[in-house]
Amino acid sequence: MILRNIDDKFNKKAAGKDIHSESYLQTVWRRFKRHHLATVSLVVLVIVVGAALLAPIIAPYDPTEIAGPFAQPPSKEFWLGTDLIGRDMVSRLLYATRISLLVGVMATLISAVIGVILGLIAGYFGGVADMIIMRFTDMVMSFPYILLVLVAASIFKPGLWNIILILGFVDWPGIARLVRGNVLNLRETNFVKGNIVAGMPLRHILFSEILPNTVAPILVYATSVLALSILDEAALSFLGQGVQPPTASLGNMLNGAQSLTVLTSQPWLWIPPGLLIVIIVMAINFIGDALRDALDPNGGR
Amino acid sequence: MSKYILKRILIAIPVLIGITIIDYAIMCLAGSPLEMLQGPRVSQAAVEAKKIALGLDQPIYVQYFVWLGQLLHGNLGYSMKSYQSVSSMIGSHLGPTLLLMGVSLLVSLLFAIPAGIYSAIHQYSKGDYAVVTVSFLGSSVPGFFLSMLLVYLFTIRLGWLPSSGMTTLGTEGGAADVAKHMVMPVIVLAFSMAGSNIRYIRSAVLEILQQDYLRTARAKGIGHFRVINKHALRNALVPIITVIGMEIPVLFGGAVIIEQVFSWPGLGLMTMSAISNRDYPVIMGVCLLSAIVVLVANLVTDILYALADPTIQLD
Numbered sequence: 143m144i145l146r147n148i149d150d151k152f153n154k155k156a157a158g159k160d161i162h163s164e165s166y167l168q169t170v171w172r173r174f175k176r177h178h179l180a181t182v183s184l185v186v187l188v189i190v191v192g193a194a195l196l197a198p199i200i201a202p203y204d205p206t207e208i209a210g211p212f213a214q215p216p217s218k219e220f221w222l223g224t225d226l227i228g229r230d231m232v233s234r235l236l237y238a239t240r241i242s243l244l245v246g247v248m249a250t251l252i253s254a255v256i257g258v259i260l261g262l263i264a265g266y267f268g269g270v271a272d273m274i275i276m277r278f279t280d281m282v283m284s285f286p287y288i289l290l291v292l293v294a295a296s297i298f299k300p301g302l303w304n305i306i307l308i309l310g311f312v313d314w315p316g317i318a319r320l321v322r323g324n325v326l327n328l329r330e331t332n333f334v335k336g337n338i339v340a341g342m343p344l345r346h347i348l349f350s351e352i353l354p355n356t357v358a359p360i361l362v363y364a365t366s367v368l369a370l371s372i373l374d375e376a377a378l379s380f381l382g383q384g385v386q387p388p389t390a391s392l393g394n395m396l397n398g399a400q401s402l403t404v405l406t407s408q409p410w411l412w413i414p415p416g417l418l419i420v421i422i423v424m425a426i427n428f429i430g431d432a433l434r435d436a437l438d439p440n441g442g443r
Numbered sequence: 444m445s446k447y448i449l450k451r452i453l454i455a456i457p458v459l460i461g462i463t464i465i466d467y468a469i470m471c472l473a474g475s476p477l478e479m480l481q482g483p484r485v486s487q488a489a490v491e492a493k494k495i496a497l498g499l500d501q502p503i504y505v506q507y508f509v510w511l512g513q514l515l516h517g518n519l520g521y522s523m524k525s526y527q528s529v530s531s532m533i534g535s536h537l538g539p540t541l542l543l544m545g546v547s548l549l550v551s552l553l554f555a556i557p558a559g560i561y562s563a564i565h566q567y568s569k570g571d572y573a574v575v576t577v578s579f580l581g582s583s584v585p586g587f588f589l590s591m592l593l594v595y596l597f598t599i600r601l602g603w604l605p606s607s608g609m610t611t612l613g614t615e616g617g618a619a620d621v622a623k624h625m626v627m628p629v630i631v632l633a634f635s636m637a638g639s640n641i642r643y644i645r646s647a648v649l650e651i652l653q654q655d656y657l658r659t660a661r662a663k664g665i666g667h668f669r670v671i672n673k674h675a676l677r678n679a680l681v682p683i684i685t686v687i688g689m690e691i692p693v694l695f696g697g698a699v700i701i702e703q704v705f706s707w708p709g710l711g712l713m714t715m716s717a718i719s720n721r722d723y724p725v726i727m728g729v730c731l732l733s734a735i736v737v738l739v740a741n742l743v744t745d746i747l748y749a750l751a752d753p754t755i756q757l758d
Binding site: 179277278280281282283284285286287288289290292293296297369373376377380381382383393396399400405406409412416419420423424427428431 | 454457458461462465469472473576579580582583584585586587588591592594595599692693695696697699700703704714715718719721726727729730733734735737738741
């Protein structure tokens with residue numbers, strides 16, 4: 143198996159360069175580049191994120207102002223046409239991508255912080271704390287995810303920051319389990335035991351010894367949380383329970399397409415935002431997949 | 444073995460109690476049913492009387508135990524909108540949802556199992572890359588967007604398939620009619636599930652292919668076909684059980700959105716209309732039911748897992 147995995151290209155490269163002088167990040171990057179789809183995805187994602195960040199500069203019109211006649215098909219003036227009240231679709235898409243990415247990144251950050259803290263406590267201290275945290279994790283995981291989010295969205299009024307908080311507070315159980323499992327393994331290693339014997343402060347052991355050694359799997363898992371959060375925001379906003387108009391998000395731009403006229407005769411209003419979601423989520427998933435291989439210390443490929 | 448099963452059930456009980464507490468807490472957070480009564484025509488005295496009648500003057504933990512007692516008798520409360528009992532509402536909507544979920548799960552496995560195994564056996568071939576790419580597409584496409592594309596293609600452009608409901612209005616229905624209405628929702632649900640299933644089965648089979656017992660089987664020279672079919676696939680049964688267990692919560696969630704898009708008259712559609720009406724007894728009834736189903740599904744998966752794989756440590 144191992145012999146099969148070492149392809150010619152790898153041999154040539156390894157022969158040309160001194161592999162021992164390579165830093166960890168260089169190794170990861172070299173392995174990452176071998177996943178061609180992920181390399182393409184990275185380029186695509188950089189372009190999309192760049193365009194979203196630069197939206198205020200590059201957007202041709204104000205996304206909330208009426209810029210021209212309503213429901214115009216794509217033309218030279220409006221590249222992707224105008225929506226039902228005459229707002230420019232390109233500008234709205236740029237701003238919507240910004241919002242959708244913001245929701246995804248913030249929700250992922252919140253759930254990662256909660257998951258890491260709970261996972262560290264459960265894994266390191268064990269005993270009663272572990273039991274309570276893991277049973278609570280089981281409980282939260284038992285509720286179907288989208289149902290919990292929908293209920294929360296109906297109790298706390300839908301809106302940008304509420305959606306971010308709700309997604310963040312529902313997404314953490316997976317990360318908590320992952321971190322706990324890693325901490326359980328790491329606690330048995332000699333370098334952590336050595337630290338305990340040496341009487342190092344707890345904060346140092348947890349955050350400077352254990353956490354850095356579990357960052358790679360968290361990062362890989364976080365990419366899938368990011369992809370899921372973007373999909374969930376889109377689904378919620380599509381159902382009218384997420385980001386509320388006039389703020390555009392990729393999901394609520396599709397909300398209007400539930401009407402038959404839009405679906406039938408104005409495809410420029412719903413195909414671009416939908417495709418953009420697919421492209422962003424797929425790029426993130428491919429990058430996550432390549433990262434998993436690249437960060438795996440035993441990954442020969 | 445029976446000791447292991449007993450242990451798993453004992454762990455599940457506190458989780459189940461916790462689920463009821465969370466469920467009840469969310470329902471309390473959502474607001475009291477008295478708010479529904481308030482209005483210019485309702486006197487304060489009438490509200491007070493109703494409060495005592497509903498037991499809302501009691502401390503919160505007493506209310507929880509009263510609610511739990513009702514729950515054990517199968518009483519999930521009453522809808523604020525239609526005044527029907529929640530359990531009978533769930534009962535009448537459960538059938539279509541189970542039909543949709545069952546067929547979707549079956550279809551997704553029917554594609555995912557052969558695709559995942561093919562992909563693992565032909566690792567790094569063109570076919571493997573194609574299968575993996577399609578599986579990534581499956582888990583990246585929002586269900587509602589795929590639904591819209593399908594409706595646009597099959598209903599609006601081609602006029603082949605109906606886009607909403609379970610039977611054609613004004614007709615008797617019948618199996619063929621229902622099947623026709625099911626095609627698109629099943630495609631959407633099965634495609635998104637197959638995405639993660641393929642990758643899971645692929646990596647599980649890859650792991651099996653690297654085991655020592657397969658090397659032994661190959662070394663015996665019994666032929667590629669028999670190595671795969673007799674030794675590898677039987678062991679692939681374990682990850683397939685896990686996949687089914689994992690998909691149950693995903694199915695419940697996916698059904699909510701897909702039923703809404705295709706107006707499929709199941710639990711999801713009922714839940715969505717309860718959410719837009721803020722009909723909390725109905726919402727929390729569905730939440731509780733699905734959480735219990737997920738819990739039981741996980742329990743059954745763990746037990747089946749232990750039965751299928753004799754090497755799993757039971758303690």
